[in-house]
Amino acid sequence: MPYEPKEIESKWQKLWSESRVAEVDVTKPGEKYYMLNMFPYPSGDLHVGHGRNYILGDALFRYLRMKGLSVLNPMGWDAFGLPAENAAIKRGTHPREWTVSNIARMKRQFEAWGILYDWSKELASCDSGYYRWNQWLFIRMFEKGLAYRAKSPVNWCPSCQTVLANEQVREGRCERCAHEVVQKELEQWFLRITEYADRLDAGLDQLTEWPEQVRLQQRNWIGRSVGADVQFEIPKLGRAITVFTTRPDTIYGATFMVLAPEHPDVAALIADHPDRAAIETWITHVRNQSNLERQAETSGKEGRFTGSHAVNPFTNEEIPIWLGNFVLPQYGTGAIMSVPAHDQRDFEFAKQFGLPLRVVVAPAGGPVPVASDLEASWTDKEGGVSVDSGSITGLPSPRAIEAIVEEIEARGIGRGMVRYRLRDWLISRQRYWGTPIPIIYCEACGLVPVPDDQLPVQLPLDVPFTGREGNPLAKVKSFVEASCPKCGKLARRETDTMDTFVDSSWYFARFVTPNDATRIFDPAIVNRWLPVDQYIGGVEHAILHLLYARFITRVLHDLELVTFEEPFRRLFNQGMITKEGFRDPSRNMAWVPLPEVEHRDGIPYHRTGGQPLVAETAKMSKSQFNVVPPDELIERFGADTERVYTLFIAPPQDEAAWDDQAIIGQYRFLNRVWSYGEKIVAMAAESSEAGAAEAKLQRRRHQAIAGVTSRIDRFNFNTAISAMMEYSNAIGEYLAQGGGSRATATECYETLLQLLHPFAPHLTEEWWEKLGHEGMLVSSSWPVADTELAKEDVVTIVVQVNGKLRGEFEADAGAEENAVVAEAKASAKVAPYLEGKTIVKTIYVAGRLVNLVVK
């Protein structure tokens, strides 16, 4: 019977599903392992690129399960978000309908891949049973002052008609639609993540099993910097302006001050400036600059003198106060002391506007540079010594910083300060398809949270989708009109919904008890099962999702709901799958759908002619016509082949280019495995005595178990598959010789089925059953290698002369060094190279090589 993947695959998918093999009773004891694939946005169709993530996870799940762990592997849906709403506007389908049908499609897809999830734990963030707890958590945070409302300039995407978090703005553009983001002043809801900045930064040190890259990105994003706030008196105002600096030791070199044009004191400082109007015009111009323009290095610095002065508290000199577009209002105090000799930005600004420089730090032991000779600032924080700096003169910079901060504090003009780049998390979205923020605006009582017993605030389903500006929710009178929970008077309900990153920042805890209608989760069970032992997902979530999840976990910790602060113990980022696509130079480099590509003499052209097409390998995406849908592959080769190919293609963390041709290799491999089963069944009951061939195959068996196991443990799935192919080839050779022992062949073949099961689960289950096993292979125990039986008794010794390979021979694995070296010297191939030479040194690496050094 030939290998017919179609039939056996649907058979086993049904059996696994019916027997609920992947379900875990979280209340039962056992060695727990919680693994999790980042829950997906239900966009509908999956392509083979998405498969990598899920197939990898399923292989791990089956492996760990066979290892005897109690493995929780749930799946759910990050189901709120803009695409559903856009689909509603475009096609008139309700976001809920669109989402529900996409979920059904994706579940079928997972099943067709043979992927097992504990579906009893399924959740969708758009269900009120889930988002109710978003609202509950929001209210807890509101009570603690961690959720607050503030007017602030926000990033507004005119195309998506909503505000964006800083994290969703990339190079001044909307992360989603790439439209340029503009600044708008709006009242918005924020979560006070900055309060946790220090803990989030410090916690990174413990995450040793996260990719270094991700930790680094988080650290940069949090942007912790240690320095001091220092007050500079402003005679004209009769009060001080505070600056933040990380180099308080350079304060004697502060020759001017620069404020952000948005700084609140600017108006007073320029009040009697003769060119006030011109300066105000310039300020408006800077404010209207997009972040992109303002922060672009190429556009150069812009500045204006305010006409006012500040007093340097250490030199007591009056220094000019400037305005500069490079000073950001959101960071620090929006004001800096400028030390052009020791800060490159200040240096450039000073050169541009002819402001003075003063050297106050010099290389230790070296001459003090002359200010007028400087071609760049000297910013070394470690190797410098203060000069011309009053009481700190002569101190090395790190000491000087401590000393000056002490002095600043003693004089009461400032203090040591730690600041962060991280800003509070803006969660308001003027969109419909999200969690309603559970707040009521009452004219008498102000902001009133919806009482817990009135949760959830249900998202109304009957809503008009017009695509015009504004949140559709605001037009639903029955939703907006609410009675104040405090005084009962008619009040207005908040119509903003939450950023969907709120949904995904604690779902991993809900998975353990997804249907609990009485509380967010059961702390006892969550504390037993969490943190997540292995989290798997794309590196695109390196900052946003992972930082928010770490933040919310700490909030849950402080609410005494969980005992841990880090939600994910190990993190794995799988690489992207790419595919070659074609672009047409004759059509403005548009991507060309594959059916329209024609090869003539091996050169690709558009069907309708024009210039030769340009091949480009890129992430699979519908807009580039380079997606490979799995259906056809499964139809032709089966899901097992696609799974094995997907894991074989490259190391799982690397980017990998999908090759339509290469997959045939895995199909051949599985066909061979299938045929070995048939050959074994056809063997004579007991055809021979166990001899050398049997011992050799047994040795291969134990080597394969050891090799495959350690490679899966290290996530080297590609080489684990290579090792199985080698082992499979060894079985093939054994069977091809004929006349072997059926018992040995069966035993070795069954081991192959077990090792291969995480990768090709259907085929292996089928043969496990055919060979008479009662239980399912997925529930069998992972084989254990016997290191003694895996040892080779004969080894190949390589002989080198002066490091060059000159010969080789076989030796007993246990042979003595003397004997091996003697044989090496005596061997025919080596002898000519020794003739007339003296051996000055002999290097022997046990079981590997002999290197003879001659003169």
Add this chain to the structure above:
RNA sequence: GCGAAAGUGGCGGAAUUGGCAGACGCGCUGGACUUAGGAUCCAGUGGCUUAAUCGCCGUGGGGGUUCGAGUCCCCCCUUUCGCACCA
């Protein structure tokens, strides 16, 4: 500009601690079998040279350490990713 990772056959990639470079697979070449397939099986396949061996060269480039370097050190080049006025 700063930081990180990576450069190995025609292609994807392999090579615990420095120890036979190219495992495993795709492709390619030759052959077998044919009920002619989107097959299957066998053999070969880094380059130069050769009838074949031998030999020489070979892991982005250059230098170094070592008996021995894809692996360690220094310099350079290229690619990818992240950050990019955060005081």
